[in-house]
Amino acid sequence: xxxxxxxxxxLVRRRGQEARLRCxxxxxxxxxxxxxQLPEEGLKFMVYLQKENIIDxxxxxxxxxxxxxxxxxxxILRIQQVVRGDSAAYFCASSREAGTVTExxxxxxxxxxxx
Amino acid sequence: ELKVEQNPLFxxxxxxxxxxxxxxxxxxxDRLYWYRQDPGKSLESLFVLLSNGAVKQExxxxxxxxTKARLxxxxxxxxxHDLSATYFCASRGGSEKLVFGxxxxxxxxx
Numbered sequence: 001x002x003x004x005x006x007x008x009x010x011l012v013r014r015r016g017q018e019a020r021l022r023c024x025x026x027x028x029x030x031x032x033x034x035x036x037q038l039p040e041e042g043l044k045f046m047v048y049l050q051k052e053n054i055i056d057x058x059x060x061x062x063x064x065x066x067x068x069x070x071x072x073x074x075x076i077l078r079i080q081q082v083v084r085g086d087s088a089a090y091f092c093a094s095s096r097e098a099g100t101v102t103e104x105x106x107x108x109x110x111x112x113x114x115x
Numbered sequence: 116e117l118k119v120e121q122n123p124l125f126x127x128x129x130x131x132x133x134x135x136x137x138x139x140x141x142x143x144x145d146r147l148y149w150y151r152q153d154p155g156k157s158l159e160s161l162f163v164l165l166s167n168g169a170v171k172q173e174x175x176x177x178x179x180x181x182t183k184a185r186l187x188x189x190x191x192x193x194x195x196h197d198l199s200a201t202y203f204c205a206s207r208g209g210s211e212k213l214v215f216g217x218x219x220x221x222x223x224x225x
Contacts, residue, residue: 042203042215056212106158
């Protein structure tokens with residue numbers, strides 16, 4: 001049973017380009033969460049999605065950032081017109097269901113560097 | 116708004132020693148998580164604490180939860196070098212999101 005798969009593991013983008021980060025949840029998991037980790041900081045919640053629905057995007061910047069979790073395929077976190085401040089590690093987590101004894105499992109992360 | 120605070124944020128200790136680290140959270144929550152992160156790696160789940168008075172142990176680490184005090188502790192017994200890592204606690208906020216502390220960077224010296 002493969003864990004949460006994120007790709008790419010490392011991504012370098014020039015300022016102004018778009019970054020697309022992918023997350024495939026664990027088998028049987030229908031809840032996906034995206035977190036951002038700046039150097040020497042804890043993880044900050046960005047967005048919580050279920051299949052085809054955004055449940056909570058309270059941690060997403062209002063501009064340039066978007067997320068989706070389509071019926072088929074991985075969840076995508078998209079950052080348009082990247083700036084240096086977007087450089088961070090982006091982690092995806094998945095869980096089986098909400099509201100019960102659940103545990104979120106984290107992927108290996110995508111480390112985005114904006115040059 | 117839920118806030119999670121850890122202390123200390125940095126700890127250097129000798130092998131064989133014991134130490135307790137603390138995690139406070141600001142509002143009522145029904146679960147508390149501890150994670151370990153090695154440099155450049157993802158988060159490894161250590162413990163999930165679900166009820167007041169819960170205590171869990173794995174190897175040299177033991178975690179406990181006091182929901183009345185909104186406090187969790189992670190106790191390290193007879194530290195070894197392999198425990199060197201950053202330890203995060205997290206509590207569950209609204210809509211299932213986790214709110215993390217800033218993490219405690221532990222260095223265990225031979």
